[in-house]
Amino acid sequence: MKTIIQSSLVEELFEQPSTKINLSVAQLVEKILARKEGMLTATGAVQATTGKYTGRSPKDKFIVKDETCNDEIDWGSVNQPIEPDVFEQLYHKVITYLKQKDELYVFKGYAGADSKYRLPIQVINEFAWHNLFARQLFIRPTEKEFENHQSGFTVISAPSFKADPNVDGTNSEAFVMVSFKHRIILIGGTEYAGEIKKSIFSIMNYLLPKNNVLSMHCSANVGQEGDVALFFGLSGTGKTTLSADPYRRLIGDDEHGWSPNGVFNIEGGCYAKCINLSEEKEPQIYQAIRFGSVLENVNINQNTRLPDYDDTSLTENTRAAYPLENIDNIVSPSVAGHPNAIIFLTADASGTLPPISKLSKSQAMYHFLSGYTSKLAGTERGVTEPEATFSACFGAPFLPLAPSAYAKMLGEKIDQYNSNVFLINTGWTGGSYGVGERIKLSYTRAMVHAALEGELNSLETVKDEIFGLNIPIHVPGVPDDVLVPKYTWADPNAYEQEAKKLAVKFHENFANFSDASDEIAQAGPIYRP
Template sequence: MHNSSFLQTSLGPVDLIEKAIRREEGFLDQNGALVVTTGNRTGRSTADRFIVQDDRSELRVDWGKVNQPFDPRRFERLWERVNHALREDEHFCSWHTVGAHPDHAVPVRVFTDTAWQSLFAHNMFIQADEAEATDDQPWTLVSCTRFVCDPKRDGTHSDAALIIDLTNRRVLVAGLRYAGEIKKAMFSVQNYLLPEKNVLPMHCSANVGKAGDTCLFFGLSGTGKTTLSADPQCHLIGDDEHGWAKGSVFNIEGGCYAKTINLSREHEPIIWDAIRFGALLENVVIDSVTRQPDYTNTTLTENGRCSYPLEHVEKRMQENRAGEPKTVIFLTCDVFGVLPPVSILSPEAAAYHFLSGYTARVGSTEMGGEKGITPTFSACFGAPFMPLRPRIYAELLMKRLAEFGSRVYLVNTGWTGGSGTPDGEGHRFPIPVTRAIVEACRNGSLDAVDTEQLDVMNLKIPKQVPGVDSKYLNPAKAWGNTDRYWREANRLARLFDDNIRHHGVPEQILRAGPRVREQILD
């Protein structure tokens, strides 16, 4: 179908970068990274994401606002239109696998109409030759950025669409330049496939500590997954997408896709050093004279990104996988300043907070999201990528935790001493404080410390954490106005309670969550 004089196959990073520059798709910054912009869409277009609804997918997929159904016949027609448009000009093909476990890898052929998106696929997926990628019923992903959808003709919501055909192993990305759509599409595919194999797919980062212990960091964009897993003292497995099988945590990807807002060498040296030739900067403002990136400039978007292969990280797990996790950390960025910096979770509390997936959107990665900071709930810390019902993933998590005996913590990387709203008096936890808390979680320092129960939020919090000033630990004491703290805590507890009841969870899990106190006046 794609054999034509315009097809470029299996080009390496150097050739792709040269092609991108010649085609005026981008330019090199001072450090040698390829710089591109994506136009009016600088984040994921959630309203334009669909799954083909057929006899096989209809009963399994959790249909709704996230997983919108698409008619199979209209998909076939659109698939042909987009592929025809792709073949009319130079386009690129590469072979990859998605998943670094030999029993759970998914082969995929990626076709793009831009050299830079082919470079993105090279960075973010695991490299394979043609024989490897076609050995076991490969998937096909087609991305044609120049295609313009017609909603009346094509059945889309706008001039662009991302459509996943689970039955026929196809992914169509039409008219979408933001490269995150490509990787999240294949993550969604694995989120559909892995549970059938008793494997938990996870929106988390992972690394291995000095003692050989694996640690997982769950959390939505902006909570610190990439920053905290990129620890100079640890070996990185990956920064965003993993699978947890019996005996193994494995990376689904072959690279990292980090937010660049306020990136600094001081706090994120691994990410900073990884942005060099072969890396890709997306929607980052560059000085026109020095070609130096300005990571504090959000003129284009708060969702500036850098993509780089794991080979750019010196301390990494060469196998791209490791053993099961001793420590599991749920990251949240609490805009209200209500949650403590660390809480110790029981199995029931872990299930509650996993299904809640509370955080704040800090510079939303989705188109149409509000600028600034907005509280949100996202089941399993990754609802936009989960095709199945959240309870399926939660039950798998509980099974893996119980069988391996992992310890679970809720870590707030957000605000303390007040809210993070413009008129609030709070301030964000310093990264060194959060790093000290993470180290205490993973080295066992919190196993036998004195604890107290935080009312309303119903959280068990330590009274001491090595290397952390005790003034941070109890948020009620960090606020200048205690009455105001309890009002805000009650407000957040109501949000938790309203959200969790949509999932129909057992009573013992409900009891492990926040408890609204009606006597606290708003």
């Protein structure tokens, strides 16, 4: 049911003759070039830059605190509260601002490939290139669906509107505000297109669990026999690389729901990192960047118009947005059965976590809540040495509910569908960062293959003395001595000291989850100082 705030002012925008709704890719590209919002590249993609903001602005993200969601949101630094009157005043200012624009662009479509759980959305954009981004990232309607489309949530994006913190109650000129009562996402002051994508993911992380659907920050693919695999992992762990498999079809690369029917993609496109992209290493992504794709903050040679994927002068967070259809080996529609295997990926720079271990349900919930990896140099500004980082459920910035709510659902689904869970370390072996070396990709692929093919389900394991993880004694295609980290270090004492340091960090982080059961809390590292 529409609220007064949405049905009045938003619909006034649609009544303007200058508002363009669901333009084709070609029409949007023409608009982008005519308005000088971006340039056409030699690949056929359009390139745009985002100015000051080249990534998400988490300190500028708010949820309106009202009776609709007050008792459900996990309030804190991730979910910052904002008062309803502050939101409504800013909302009216943004609408007034947009009504003065010569053109506006609207995309009407869906989030959620499973029709039973999908959310009808509409995205109102000041920029044509943002509208092309939305069209490629979300699920595009058929003609009949478009005719009957009734939006359940509206994104209003006005990048050129700058907030005044002293007047508007924001932290800066930029703002991303979600009102669950009015079913509106208000974005301003930032040109970074990723805010549009991730704001929809955040609301799906609130809405889907209400329908017994676990929302997940993961990639997913399916084998020739219909076996489904999920890949969770933070930046730099190999999630995209390992889920792209010539022998398995891609369901999606980033956001999924797990319903009583199975797994479905929340999106209709991909938002891939482009840093150091090459056809040799990542052919699927490289070849997918063609006409209709959006290159964000990728530098272009002005003469040849070829992208320079190695150039980080604008940002290291260079991106490409393109529809799933640009990849050949996909599932269409993006739905599949229940996961046979769940893989948590971590890039451990301490070199002490096993390359692969099989997790019990309690361990799975512990490591899901922990969301551990090492933030590597270059992934964020100011990071010059690897840092241990923890992100609950491998997606803390996008979780409106307490992490334990998602972990509880995961545990129930693992039980119900008998999914096997593995922790795979794509990080260092033979020593920590700077001493050891990165685990060979060929070994990691062999481990993933063995996990997905069920080859590890009944194999004998040994328990790690510090982390309590069950390590298979043999994995086809991987030398046995690589599987136990202690045996790869020249100095066993140095290994033990480093492993204990990491165990302590796990325990310190898990102290944040006081609502976790004793069984889950005890499923972490055995070593306790």
